[in-house]
Amino acid sequence: MKKRLLVIGLDCAAPALVFDRVAELPNLKKLMDAGIHGKLRSCDPPITIPAWMVMATGRDPGQLGLYGFRHRRGYEYNKMWIANSTAVKEKTVWDYLGEQGRESVLVSVPPSYPPKPVRGKLISCFITPSSEQAYTYPAELRQEIEERFGPFRFDVTFRTEDRSQVLSEIYQMTENHFEVIGYLLQDKNWSLFWFVEIGVDRVHHAFWKFMDRDHHLYEPGNPYETVIPDYYRFLDEKIGQLLEKVDDRTAVLVVSDHGAKRMKGAFCVNDWLIEQGDLVVTEPPQRGESVDKLKIDWTRTRAWGWGGYYARIFLNVEGREPQGIIRPEDYEAARDELAERLRAIRGPRGEEWKTVVIKPQEHYPELNGEYPDLMVYFDDLYWRSAGTLGYGTMYLEENDTGPDDAVHDYEGIYILYDPKKKGGREQDANILDIAPTILRLLEGPEVPGLRGKVIE
Amino acid sequence: MEKEFTPVSIPTSLYKKIEEKIKGTEFSSVSSYVTKVLRESLSKNEENKEVFSAEEEEKIKERLKALGYID
Ligand SMILES: [Zn+2]
Numbered sequence: 342m343k344k345r346l347l348v349i350g351l352d353c354a355a356p357a358l359v360f361d362r363v364a365e366l367p368n369l370k371k372l373m374d375a376g377i378h379g380k381l382r383s384c385d386p387p388i389t390i391p392a393w394m395v396m397a398t399g400r401d402p403g404q405l406g407l408y409g410f411r412h413r414r415g416y417e418y419n420k421m422w423i424a425n426s427t428a429v430k431e432k433t434v435w436d437y438l439g440e441q442g443r444e445s446v447l448v449s450v451p452p453s454y455p456p457k458p459v460r461g462k463l464i465s466c467f468i469t470p471s472s473e474q475a476y477t478y479p480a481e482l483r484q485e486i487e488e489r490f491g492p493f494r495f496d497v498t499f500r501t502e503d504r505s506q507v508l509s510e511i512y513q514m515t516e517n518h519f520e521v522i523g524y525l526l527q528d529k530n531w532s533l534f535w536f537v538e539i540g541v542d543r544v545h546h547a548f549w550k551f552m553d554r555d556h557h558l559y560e561p562g563n564p565y566e567t568v569i570p571d572y573y574r575f576l577d578e579k580i581g582q583l584l585e586k587v588d589d590r591t592a593v594l595v596v597s598d599h600g601a602k603r604m605k606g607a608f609c610v611n612d613w614l615i616e617q618g619d620l621v622v623t624e625p626p627q628r629g630e631s632v633d634k635l636k637i638d639w640t641r642t643r644a645w646g647w648g649g650y651y652a653r654i655f656l657n658v659e660g661r662e663p664q665g666i667i668r669p670e671d672y673e674a675a676r677d678e679l680a681e682r683l684r685a686i687r688g689p690r691g692e693e694w695k696t697v698v699i700k701p702q703e704h705y706p707e708l709n710g711e712y713p714d715l716m717v718y719f720d721d722l723y724w725r726s727a728g729t730l731g732y733g734t735m736y737l738e739e740n741d742t743g744p745d746d747a748v749h750d751y752e753g754i755y756i757l758y759d760p761k762k763k764g765g766r767e768q769d770a771n772i773l774d775i776a777p778t779i780l781r782l783l784e785g786p787e788v789p790g791l792r793g794k795v796i797e
Numbered sequence: 798m799e800k801e802f803t804p805v806s807i808p809t810s811l812y813k814k815i816e817e818k819i820k821g822t823e824f825s826s827v828s829s830y831v832t833k834v835l836r837e838s839l840s841k842n843e844e845n846k847e848v849f850s851a852e853e854e855e856k857i858k859e860r861l862k863a864l865g866y867i868d
Pocket residue numbers: 352353388389390542598599
């Protein structure tokens with residue numbers, strides 16, 4: 342009989358919180374002792390969308406044409422679209438397995454709304470507008486789940502200063518997920534079972550400053566100090582209960598899409614561009630105004646930026662943008678010059694930053710979709726990019742759009758337990774390695790053109 | 798490295814017509830206009846990206862903002 346694989350996706354799980362604290366996590370420790378584990382270098386950008394699809398397809402964001410949660414629609418200034426499952430055109434590992442007649446169960450692997458047909462079962466992810474929508478494949482699965490466990494909980498309400506409320510919602514959501522997963526694990530046929538728990542990411546973003554002594558907002562003796570490690574222990578227990586439900590020919594892969602680290606602040610990139618003369622406005626921005634609403638004089642604007650865990654910078658180019666002013670023949674020089682200025686940005690106290698600037702055309706071997714002209718990781722991702730502006734300072738202590746104590750980090754984790762193999766090894770890997778590893782493990786087809794290596 | 802721009806030849810008469818057409822519009826150049834029109838014509842054949850209603854999209858944007866993914 343062919344092997345089966347259970348993929349336990351922990352969105353945002355960080356090496357320091359798993360490997361350095363593994364003594365408190367007996368079930369993960371068992372898998373580590375018997376398997377291979379290491380840091381997993383995420384893609385660029387190290388963001389949930391596209392990272393999970395990079396894992397599932399073995400293709401990088403350039404090939405996927407996915408650079409985050411939203412994209413410009415063509416080259417117009419104010420039209421955009423939100424990433425969703427239909428944007429993923431490359432085949433996933435479950436598509437390949439499906440062609441061999443093998444079934445998969447997929448729970449909340451982003452982006453999976455709207456639910457796409459799969460050979461097996463699927464529940465969509467946290468971009469699902471609400472549990473009022475059709476969120477399963479096949480459609481009947483929804484009723485089956487709701488009869489037993491109530492409406493599926495896709496996410497928590499995040500924008501709130503009431504952290505206790507957030508915490509209780511995170512626990513309720515994760516409980517709900519593991520109930521559903523435990524049921525599907527036993528009730529359905531599958532070769533591949535892949536779920537993603539988004540609660541890990543949410544607990545990081547809401548509670549990091551309470552735990553991390555190096556965080557600028559950390560307060561000793563605060564009541565939430567142990568929230569994050571406690572949640573990991575709770576997860577470990579839940580994972581232990583799942584592992585009791587699978588047989589001994591089941592391989593297990595615990596994996597995260599990126600890591601996390603403390604946020605130092607948010608940098609208002611559009612205020613900076615205004616100051617530099619690259620962005621020209623006809624009316625001064627109001628406090629906290631979004632760049633989408635800003636009154637911009639496009640006939641004098643050379644560049645503007647988007648916020649998020651990283652900044653996307655767009656140039657206003659003649660022949661591309663409707664009112665572009667940078668001449669195409671000057672594009673490269675203008676971009677290099679801007680990149681250099683971005684790299685030279687210093688922190689609020691004049692401290693040097695390790696800002697990374699990426700040119701998509703050079704970074705990705707293949708380039709599709711609506712990519713930005715520059716991708717910027719301010720201070721090595723420690724400073725997120727604020728899309729809003731007009732605060733009177735470019736440096737915000739907190740996220741511009743709500744509490745957010747953590748940013749993403751390049752390195753996530755993986756633990757691969759294969760019952761047929763001897764383990765106990767540590768070996769770092771790349772997110773592109775996951776798809777070929779899954780296909781090899783499950784004796785799927787050899788897929789040409791995958792750049793990752795099999796982890797073995 | 799892939800270059801961001803590449804030239805295309807079109808008849809001069811057509812070029813002049815477009816030049817006339819975009820006078821006083823938001824388009825700063827013939828290329829900008831041609832890019833937009835070609836993109837629109839091509840994207841008609843692309844799969845519809847409008848998965849979310851306008852109302853849903855606003856809701857999701859707010860949520861993604863609160864989560865830190867955008868803005
Ligand atoms: Zn993530």
